[in-house]
Amino acid sequence: MNQPTDTPMPTATVEMEVPFHDVDMMEVAWHGHYVRYLEIARCKLLDMLDYNYPQMRDSGYAWPVIDLRLRYAGPARFGQRIAVTARLREWENRLKLDYVIRDVESGKRLTRGYSVQVAVGLEDGEMLLASPAALSERLAAWQVSQSRSSDEEAPATPNPTQGTP
Numbered sequence: 001m002n003q004p005t006d007t008p009m010p011t012a013t014v015e016m017e018v019p020f021h022d023v024d025m026m027e028v029a030w031h032g033h034y035v036r037y038l039e040i041a042r043c044k045l046l047d048m049l050d051y052n053y054p055q056m057r058d059s060g061y062a063w064p065v066i067d068l069r070l071r072y073a074g075p076a077r078f079g080q081r082i083a084v085t086a087r088l089r090e091w092e093n094r095l096k097l098d099y100v101i102r103d104v105e106s107g108k109r110l111t112r113g114y115s116v117q118v119a120v121g122l123e124d125g126e127m128l129l130a131s132p133a134a135l136s137e138r139l140a141a142w143q144v145s146q147s148r149s150s151d152e153e154a155p156a157t158p159n160p161t162q163g164t165p
Contacts, residue, residue: 008146011087012045013065015104018080034070034111038099041086042115045097051138059134063095064115070113074103081105084119091139094118147160 022033046052056063076082081104090096101111106124119128119135 008143010045010048011085012041012048012076012144013083013085014044015081015083016040018076018082020078020154029076029078029152031070031072034076034101034113035068037082037084037101038086038115038147040071041084041099042097045086045088049135050139051135055134055138057122059130059132060135061128062122063119065115065117066094067116068113069115070111072111074108074110074112076101076103082110083087084141084143088139089114091131091135095131095135134138147153 018029022029024030024056043052051059053063083092083102083104085100085102087098088095089098095118096114096116099111099113099115100109102109119132120126
């Protein structure tokens with residue numbers, strides 16, 4: 001289920017340089033390393049919610065990836081600065097995150113994709129059909145904090161009657 005567009009959803013971006021040990025003899029990042037790049041952005045997003053892997057474990061759940069898709073539009077090359085963006089798309093029954101990898105300098109999209117994770121009880125190994133309250137509560141708290149910060153940043157609307165005799 002997609003969330004309403006007026007509800008703020010967490011988005012995190014990390015910038016990195018493609019290291020030498022990630023590339024092949026043509027100096028192109030091996031396709032399998034892109035998953036690690038996504039994981040770095042996903043962890044930054046989960047940190048924003050205070051629900052990264054240690055907090056997931058402490059709340060009694062593992063969140064294995066059950067689906068992952070990548071679409072490569074262009075290569076990431078050795079030494080290239082890339083920006084990896086993760087955006088939470090669904091959270092009520094599963095975690096679905098969308099990803100985009102772009103060249104920092106040009107903004108050109110190199111890769112896009114998504115991952116799906118589900119909550120599994122650590123004690124019984126059962127998959128939940130709805131996300132646990134631990135995630136929902138943290139997301140709600142994050143959304144409230146975003147609403148407050150945007151209210152504080154918004155300039156006051158001038159009163160049209162002020163300054164009128």
